[in-house]
Amino acid sequence: MIEPITFTVPLSFEAHDIAQQCAEKSSPTKFKQVYLNTLAVYAVDSYLHCMGFETNLEKSESRDSLMLKFVDVADLDVVGVGKIECRPVLPDADACQIPYDAWGDRIGYVAVQLDQSLKQATLLGFTRTVAQEVPLADMNSLEDLLVYMNRIQQLKPVNLMNWFDEVFDAGWQVIDELLNPKQIQFRSFRSDKALPIDRGQKIDLGMQLAEHSVALLVTIPPEPDSELDIVVELYPMGNQTYLPPGLKLMLTDELSAEVILQTESRDSDNFLRFEFTPDLRELFSITVALGEVNVKQSFRL
Template sequence: MNNLVQSPSIPLTLQDRQWVQRLVVQSGCQGEKLRRLIPNLLAVRAIAHWLDIYDIAYDWSSSYSTQPLLHLGEEVADLLLSGLGRLECRGISPQQQTVQFSPESWSDRLGYVVVEINADLTTGRLLGCVEQVSAAPLTKEMLQPPDFLFGLIAQAELQKAQSSVANTIENGLRTAASVIHQWLTTAQEQAWQMAEFYLLEPSFSPVRSANTIERIIDKLHSAGSEAARQRLIITLGEVVKPEDAASVVRELTQIIDQTGDEDTRWLAAGTLARIEPRHPQAAHRLQKTIGAELNLADTALNLLIALMPAPDQTINGSIELKTANQQQSLPPGTRLTLLSAENEFIDEIAVTGDQTPGKNLLKIGLTIDPGTNFRIRVTVGGESITEDIQL
């Protein structure tokens, strides 16, 4: 049981008692319900005074305890801590050894506080608190010290901060994803076509059973190399059925959030797009076949753009130039250049004449702000073509 040092005494003023009197009269409560309501409301006032000492904000107007008619049907005596949750308060007499909380207060509460109210209603002694209650009565010995309440408040503040960060990230992803989808629609009207992210073969082709997805996910968690993980991600995308979608989406988003390998992140986000195209973390890839404009005879080139939403509302981009036939090489001197909309140089990669064997892929990564326009230029010999991209 808490000792007197641990249980601070809190003066209850005439104003406190008048506030309680007005509420109980307006509530219309009588008999036993009225007998319990008065100390409970005084406990609310005592806790408010105690919180004032530590500059912990609360909201009278949104607390259930300030609504008179509510007390006719429910036994509630809460104090809403702004943005954190409700403290449910109970007042007991010095002789009372147990306290009961009614079912309507068993959930949606930050914590439960017990205050001992003296006989002349001029002092409340904060006995302690608990985080959860049930149908069983609480004895005084079961209460945590009053300082335990600071831990509950700190935990709620941390959860609030984490929720705020999560909401910011979610909003950022959705903003970026919306821009990507708008561009996908426009680009496909300009000869761009959807392209897969798969550069590897699936890890295996299992005979589907009730636990196929679980087995693949287990293998993912124990994979010994990044290449093995990537093949298993592809396998998930190949064998998933509608009934598996929720668990696979959950696994893929965890990989996107946690992996340190960029290729794995892109592959997971691209696989996610196959399952849930509108997911805010899905990556999309478009390609356009070029070559005739560059006088390459029988060599066809594919220009690819992949876009993936980022949590800060930006878009991660990947631009690739590759031969349509993987057995062919890009001509020496081929250049892939990234320019601003005003033709200012940003980045470039090229095939040099001394590269043996010849390269069949050029790739540039970039970070894009929504609303940014840029240009992609492909140059072979003395010929070049330019694609304008508007996001």
């Protein structure tokens, strides 16, 4: 058995002063909750700074005076990565509690065990599992957390959760700008989704496709849900009616590098399509490939 790697942070007078200030901004019934949450955020912030990550407390809900009055959140915004939820764990607990308030817009959850005297905090591990209770024994290691965060920084993935707020990355166009009227009518006829959110991106594989270009389309439901069905499609652009034979559309888990789904065009295929339901907080990529040339776009929830 290998002892899991942990990281202990001393809770200084500064930490308790910050916790006191935040707790005083909440209601009397939430004072203790906010106090402990703030100490957990302080510990994770200290750890990430030691590991070379930049954080932005001002963008964190855990420092928002209004949010502190109504919700149970302990998030920390990490620049270029996303928000991590820092959940306090009492000394005798064997599980990490994750309130419903913290289920959205998080890349993961860190369990922070506070000692009885509140003089130190120990980071036990992290999880991407969204549940009210996650056993501490099921937590991933802190090393896995660093690998995961570095991977997100390197990939600069498209955050699909932003689409619900009508925030789209550069290069993602409305479908009407990419497809011809016949293709748009065909998609509308086949769709059984009510007013979905969709965007597309032009994909150019260079000389391998000669004068061909293809449109990669991604569609998500109109509202976020615990099960987020995602549709990925590939269509020829311009005057082309069919996709070139042998064109592959692949879904890959970015952490395991496992190809989860793959479809390939045959003669006279005018589109490719697959639908899947990723786990929340999942990091995945869509690859369009022809021969030895490929274009990959990463996404996260």
